[in-house]
Amino acid sequence: MQPERQHQNWRSEAGSRLWLSGLVAAMKHAERPEVRRQPVAPEILLELRAQLALTASFRTSGTSTLRH
Numbered sequence: 001m002q003p004e005r006q007h008q009n010w011r012s013e014a015g016s017r018l019w020l021s022g023l024v025a026a027m028k029h030a031e032r033p034e035v036r037r038q039p040v041a042p043e044i045l046l047e048l049r050a051q052l053a054l055t056a057s058f059r060t061s062g063t064s065t066l067r068h
Contacts, residue, residue, distance in 0.1 A: 029035060
């Protein structure tokens with residue numbers, strides 16, 4: 001799914017619930033000891049950093065448009 005499409009889905013109430021449910025499920029999976037002991041591939045870390053940067057810039061741009 002393209003980032004623009006993800007933002008549109010996330011803005012809806014159902015989309016934000018779905019996104020949050022996915023986040024909670026991923027966090028529950030990641031907290032398991034056998035999962036935490038596994039090394040994380042560098043490309044996954046790069047993708048995570050890119051996604052976090054996109055989310056942060058989206059939030060910043062979203063609030064600035066609300067002020068106008």
